[in-house]
Amino acid sequence: MHRVIPCHSSCLRTTDYLPLLGSPGSRRTHRHLTMESIWAGRLAHRRLLPTPTGRHALWAFLALCRDRVKPGDEVVLAGFNFYVIAAVLRQWGLNPVFADTEPDTLCLDARRIAQAITGRTRLVVVTHMFGNPADLPAIRAVCRRLGLLLFEDCAHAVGTTTADGTQVGAESDGALFSFGIQKIVNTFGGGMLAVPEHLAAAKTLPGHHPSAVDAFVSVGSRAAASAITQTPVSDWTVQPVLRLSRALARRGHQGLSRTLEPARNDPAYRFDPDSRSPYRDFMRPMLAAQLARLDANIRARRAVRQQIRERLADVPEIRWLAEDRHGYSNAAYFGIYVPDPQELAAFLRGRGVTATTGDFRDCSRLPQFDGLADCPNSRRTETHLLRLPSHPTLGERQIDRISDAVRDFFTHHSPLPAPRLTAPHGGSCV
Numbered sequence: 001m002h003r004v005i006p007c008h009s010s011c012l013r014t015t016d017y018l019p020l021l022g023s024p025g026s027r028r029t030h031r032h033l034t035m036e037s038i039w040a041g042r043l044a045h046r047r048l049l050p051t052p053t054g055r056h057a058l059w060a061f062l063a064l065c066r067d068r069v070k071p072g073d074e075v076v077l078a079g080f081n082f083y084v085i086a087a088v089l090r091q092w093g094l095n096p097v098f099a100d101t102e103p104d105t106l107c108l109d110a111r112r113i114a115q116a117i118t119g120r121t122r123l124v125v126v127t128h129m130f131g132n133p134a135d136l137p138a139i140r141a142v143c144r145r146l147g148l149l150l151f152e153d154c155a156h157a158v159g160t161t162t163a164d165g166t167q168v169g170a171e172s173d174g175a176l177f178s179f180g181i182q183k184i185v186n187t188f189g190g191g192m193l194a195v196p197e198h199l200a201a202a203k204t205l206p207g208h209h210p211s212a213v214d215a216f217v218s219v220g221s222r223a224a225a226s227a228i229t230q231t232p233v234s235d236w237t238v239q240p241v242l243r244l245s246r247a248l249a250r251r252g253h254q255g256l257s258r259t260l261e262p263a264r265n266d267p268a269y270r271f272d273p274d275s276r277s278p279y280r281d282f283m284r285p286m287l288a289a290q291l292a293r294l295d296a297n298i299r300a301r302r303a304v305r306q307q308i309r310e311r312l313a314d315v316p317e318i319r320w321l322a323e324d325r326h327g328y329s330n331a332a333y334f335g336i337y338v339p340d341p342q343e344l345a346a347f348l349r350g351r352g353v354t355a356t357t358g359d360f361r362d363c364s365r366l367p368q369f370d371g372l373a374d375c376p377n378s379r380r381t382e383t384h385l386l387r388l389p390s391h392p393t394l395g396e397r398q399i400d401r402i403s404d405a406v407r408d409f410f411t412h413h414s415p416l417p418a419p420r421l422t423a424p425h426g427g428s429c430v
């Protein structure tokens, strides 16, 4: 029996956190480690404010910009998105207006922004989806021309750079980063807002006050989940826990499954600023340790992606992304287009390969946002995108297992043609 290949691994090591949890002495030596010093090589000239989660960073940004972005104003964002982002905007009293994405990068299409603009538009939110850089020069030019603020969602994009080698999130009005357990850098949760000096200096941010129990549970459950996914016995621990969490969720108990497998859409979602622990001192050295290995991590992920791609290059049902079209992707997540991703994911599960579908949605079609826009590329992406494992812990044998399983599926199971992904206006897929 093969071990199950998980879809995600953040490359966190036990040595990144065990010494910190154990000894208050080593924690104290890290108290003076600032976010700015940890990120100095990547995000110079920014104020970096640690936050309880990535979504808190968007909330904090809206608080800092409340003179310029007011309830009733409109925000343009990509249709293919994380529904929480649109929900947070909504909760702040803003109206999300969806614009379509480029099928081959999964990111907001700069050419679609202008037609989504009205007299009430104040802000554009661009997501570097899957760690693929969006076309920042073009998007920034539109924002500058129309006098709009630009905010970047870099939750997937630590280590992703623009064509000139700049870390994304380094040059706009604000950017969020997330260090949750499903992200490329994992500090048991936490996030960060990157803003220009003048914005951070102008205002104080509201503090967050979770109860001691909430704070403990919010870090503790993520630490436990991260620890078990790293152990060599994860087949005997993670898989049963996942089964238990799914069974509990079916019976209406969502707590465990919300931590382990974040929902793809929850129409009743409300952001609660006090629900999570503030960024803790011990998370900073954890972050620093992982950033020190980040470039090697990304090189390894890109090599895994490339090897799977080469092994499957002649499978006609697969359409490949152009992840590096606007810069250098960190390969945080590896997406491919196939005719029926659900069917393929179920087949792969039977072969011990975890692939996911539907992590992100065409939010322009989610009823809770009453989106008026039509985003055909985002819709096709939602329908056809599959996420394969691409973490650096995968060796040659596992890369073969993943590639062989995908090939076998198409050899024996799928009579469907490759998806057509080019909308009349869309970018072309390779």
Ligand SMILES: *Cc1c(COP(=O)(O)O)cnc(C)c1O
Residues within 6 Å of the ligand: 053, 054, 055, 056, 081, 082, 085, 127, 153, 155, 156, 178, 179, 180, 190, 191
């Ligand atoms: C995870 C994620 C976020 C927010 O991160 P949290 O830390 O979970 O709040 C934002 N955008 C995208 C695309 C994400 O995947």
